[in-house]
Amino acid sequence: xxxxPKGFGRGRSGSSAAGLHSRGYSPQLSAxxxxxxxxxxxxxHLRQHYDEHIAWDADKEESRVWRRTMYTFPxxxxxxxxxxxxxxxxxxxxSRIVRGLLRPVLVLTLAAAAVAAYQTLHAKQLLxxxxxxxxxxxxxxxQLTSFALSLLLVFRxxxxxxxxxxxxxxFGRITTTCRDICRxxxxxxxxxxxxCRALFARWLVAFCRASKWYIREDEPLEEExxxxxxxxxxxxxxxxxxxxxxxILVLSHAVSNSGLDxxxxxxxxxxxxxxxxNLSACDRILNTPIPLSYTRHTxxxxxxxxxxxxxALWGSCGWLVVPTxxxxxxxxxxxxxxxxxIEEPFSILALENLCKKAERHISGMMxxxxxxxxxxxxxxxxxxxxxxxxxHAMNMSVFxxxxxxxxxxxVSSDGLQFDNICERTGGGSAxxxxxWESTGMYGESTMRAVxxxxxxxxxxxxxxxxxxxxxxxxxxxxLYQITWLSGAGFIYSVPDLKQxxxxxxPLNDGWGLTTDGNLLVASDGSEQLFWLDPANGFKIVKQMRxxxxxxxxxxxxxxxxxxxxxxxxxxxxxxxxxxxxxxxxVKGWLLMHGLRQSLQDRNLASNGMDVLNGIAWDHHRQRLFxxxxxxxxxxxxxxxxxxxxxxxxxxxxxCFVRK
Numbered sequence: 001x002x003x004x005p006k007g008f009g010r011g012r013s014g015s016s017a018a019g020l021h022s023r024g025y026s027p028q029l030s031a032x033x034x035x036x037x038x039x040x041x042x043x044x045h046l047r048q049h050y051d052e053h054i055a056w057d058a059d060k061e062e063s064r065v066w067r068r069t070m071y072t073f074p075x076x077x078x079x080x081x082x083x084x085x086x087x088x089x090x091x092x093x094x095s096r097i098v099r100g101l102l103r104p105v106l107v108l109t110l111a112a113a114a115v116a117a118y119q120t121l122h123a124k125q126l127l128x129x130x131x132x133x134x135x136x137x138x139x140x141x142x143q144l145t146s147f148a149l150s151l152l153l154v155f156r157x158x159x160x161x162x163x164x165x166x167x168x169x170x171f172g173r174i175t176t177t178c179r180d181i182c183r184x185x186x187x188x189x190x191x192x193x194x195x196c197r198a199l200f201a202r203w204l205v206a207f208c209r210a211s212k213w214y215i216r217e218d219e220p221l222e223e224e225x226x227x228x229x230x231x232x233x234x235x236x237x238x239x240x241x242x243x244x245x246x247x248i249l250v251l252s253h254a255v256s257n258s259g260l261d262x263x264x265x266x267x268x269x270x271x272x273x274x275x276x277x278n279l280s281a282c283d284r285i286l287n288t289p290i291p292l293s294y295t296r297h298t299x300x301x302x303x304x305x306x307x308x309x310x311x312a313l314w315g316s317c318g319w320l321v322v323p324t325x326x327x328x329x330x331x332x333x334x335x336x337x338x339x340x341x342i343e344e345p346f347s348i349l350a351l352e353n354l355c356k357k358a359e360r361h362i363s364g365m366m367x368x369x370x371x372x373x374x375x376x377x378x379x380x381x382x383x384x385x386x387x388x389x390x391x392h393a394m395n396m397s398v399f400x401x402x403x404x405x406x407x408x409x410x411v412s413s414d415g416l417q418f419d420n421i422c423e424r425t426g427g428g429s430a431x432x433x434x435x436w437e438s439t440g441m442y443g444e445s446t447m448r449a450v451x452x453x454x455x456x457x458x459x460x461x462x463x464x465x466x467x468x469x470x471x472x473x474x475x476x477x478x479l480y481q482i483t484w485l486s487g488a489g490f491i492y493s494v495p496d497l498k499q500x501x502x503x504x505x506p507l508n509d510g511w512g513l514t515t516d517g518n519l520l521v522a523s524d525g526s527e528q529l530f531w532l533d534p535a536n537g538f539k540i541v542k543q544m545r546x547x548x549x550x551x552x553x554x555x556x557x558x559x560x561x562x563x564x565x566x567x568x569x570x571x572x573x574x575x576x577x578x579x580x581x582x583x584x585x586v587k588g589w590l591l592m593h594g595l596r597q598s599l600q601d602r603n604l605a606s607n608g609m610d611v612l613n614g615i616a617w618d619h620h621r622q623r624l625f626x627x628x629x630x631x632x633x634x635x636x637x638x639x640x641x642x643x644x645x646x647x648x649x650x651x652x653x654x655c656f657v658r659k
Contacts, residue, residue, distance in 0.1 A: 152297075163290070175208055205359050212355055216351060441468065472513055482511075488503075527547075528556075530543050556577075625637070
């Protein structure tokens with residue numbers, strides 16, 4: 001294929017000087033041990049003795065390789081099979097957990113046997129006369145402490161599983177993000193720039209492999225990447241202090257020098273940041289165990305409990321205490337052993353398979369790129385170009401809007417909502433399209449219904465002069481309206497707009513208001529959104545900070561719920577943010593900077609036009625309406641793609657106002 005540059009798929013390279021020291025490991029005493037004073041002869045002897053006993057578990061440590069399981073469909077069928085109980089019992093002696101428990105279970109079983117033998121010999125007076133019988137402990141202390149022991153084991157195992165699951169998720173995100181970056185590069189980098197596209201593929205694979213090597217004792221890195229990198233590249237990578245960071249820097253420079261537009265560069269750099277964050281999370285899991293005091297106390301408590309258990313069971317079990325203690329020790333120590341084994345997840349996770357899978361996906365995308373590109377080209381040439389729909393636009397991170405047609409004359413909106421009103425007549429029902437419009441200013445505020453077809457005011461309710469009308473929305477058969485610089489609100493009946501009640505919110509200021517169909521969603525001019533429950537005294541049931549990446553979005557004003565998203569106008573700007581209601585993250589922007597110019601071009605602008613301040617959505621016909629304070633019309637607008645230029649980037653930056 002034409003895209004394979006020199007070095008893409010080369011053979012093995014030379015050896016590396018990098019090793020465990022590159023990861024920050026050292027055979028010497030650690031700084032924390034030195035700071036704790038572990039330098040005396042006794043401490044050093046204890047450490048050496050501990051290391052000698054660790055050598056006993058070499059088989060258990062080597063067996064962790066066999067726990068790196070990746071399931072396929074046949075594996076899942078076996079996993080669910082009802083025969084699994086027979087299989088698991090049949091292979092119990094092959095279990096590496098069981099093998100790892102042989103020594104401690106044997107010691108506890110021998111201790112129970114020693115207790116039974118001593119008590120038997122004493123009862124038959126075969127011991128020296130001055131030797132007393134062992135005390136028989138009551139069972140109640142074990143019953144009282146068994147729940148505490150159970151909780152310690154459960155919390156220990158759950159915490160370990162949480163670390164295992166977090167490690168699995170974090171490394172999975174690394175491989176998934178690498179694949180997605182490759183996809184973006186293939187879509188955005190010009191096809192003629194073969195070297196750049198191949199460079200990204202090589203170093204994304206290198207990052208996956210380097211990350212795996214960094215968080216796990218593994219085979220030399222140069223052996224894993226010899227087929228992907230040039231010898232000179234590989235040499236610099238393996239001798240660097242931090243190979244994963246080296247890969248990230250290479251990819252960052254590649255993004256900066258790719259010649260892509262600034263929007264694309266920002267997106268790719270954010271994806272690289274995601275890689276760095278997930279690797280740091282893996283590093284944190286590796287370097288910080290569950291608090292050692294918890295682990296040690298649980299182990300001490302468990303061993304003492306099991307050692308003393310024969311003294312409580314002898315009176316009722318006799319020699320059966322030996323197999324009883326053996327089984328109980330096996331079960332309880334097995335639970336604790338599982339928690340210890342999965343606490344450090346990376347040596348038992350199938351990271352190798354995840355890396356190979358990422359490599360296959362990246363290589364496959366490189367190979368399929370030309371085929372898929374030609375397929376799309378042929379289809380686009382055969383089909384006429386269609387106008388962009390709102391459904392298509394909502395899949396884009398940034399788009400603009402252009403005027404399609406003016407709808408309603410002379411508005412002074414501080415809140416807007418589209419609705420259909422259907423009234424029964426003798427021949428059935430008649431429906432009207434209306435805007436529920438809240439207008440502001442002290443002494444001029446109203447709540448009114450405006451017919452879309454001709455701008456006729458169908459109903460109107462003025463507000464008292466002390467109130468400044470703000471956002472309004474319909475929920476059920478009522479309209480709710482909030483007010484500026486207060487927590488007061490008003491409730492109106494539909495369609496006659498008679499005031500039927502008032503309410504008070506915990507907000508000190510009311511700006512925008514919409515609904516997700518169950519709750520009211522309000523803004524107060526800050527970067528926060530508030531979910532209010534009308535059925536529960538308008539209490540705040542959820543509060544969310546709106547962020548675009550790491551930037552808070554202040555001055556959230558008019559709101560509308562569109563396509564499962566909260567759309568919010570940023571006050572004093574020409575921007576509308578599309579906000580995820582579950583996370584508060586900005587999913588995209590609607591840039592309305594060209595709207596005023598469009599109004600002037602159509603001779604629809606007026607000198608008194610103030611800020612953009614009204615959003616309404618027709619769910620049934622997929623229409624978006626925009627207006628503002630003292631605007632001469634409410635306008636239906638259509639989506640327009642935005643090219644990623646410096647001007648567009650500057651417009652997006654203008655969407656962020658200071659607090």
